[in-house]
Amino acid sequence: MVEVRSTIMPTMRYRDAPAAIDWLCKVFGFERHAVYANPDGTIAHAELTLGGGMIMLGSCKDDAYGRGFTSPDKLDGKETRSAYIVVPNADEVYARAQAAKAAIARPIEDMPYGSREFTVRDPEGHSWSVGTYDPWAAHG
Secondary structure, eight states, X not given: OOOOOOSOOOEEEETTHHHHHHHHHHHHOOEEXXXXXXXXXXXXXXXXXXXXEEEEEEEOOOSTTGGGOOOGXXXXXXXXXXXXXXXXXXXXXXXXXXXXXXXXXXXXXXXXTSOXXXXXXXXXXXXXXXXXXXXXXXXX
């Protein structure tokens, strides 16, 4: 069987990338695929997987590329991207998000297109929608 791998990977920067990695793994169930730490404890590059998907992240940097990023909490909660995570049981993930005291942006609800989903913000303000809707299965 051919292994399906994501060819589009959201990337982001965090002021406290080690804490973000722990939070993303604890709440959403991501697994550490690779984490490259700098000598000062910041993260040069990290890859987290969930099913066939992957995100990449690192610590904020004050360089030409890094100055192009900022956290939503520095923009009054505004951001220009969001991520959707497909899960088999949204209620379980919602319970973990609540236990982690995640900021609930949209409570869990049943959608007219068959999904059960919600949206939360991580500790640095990035929004994550989580639900049971799998667009690959819905149109396959």
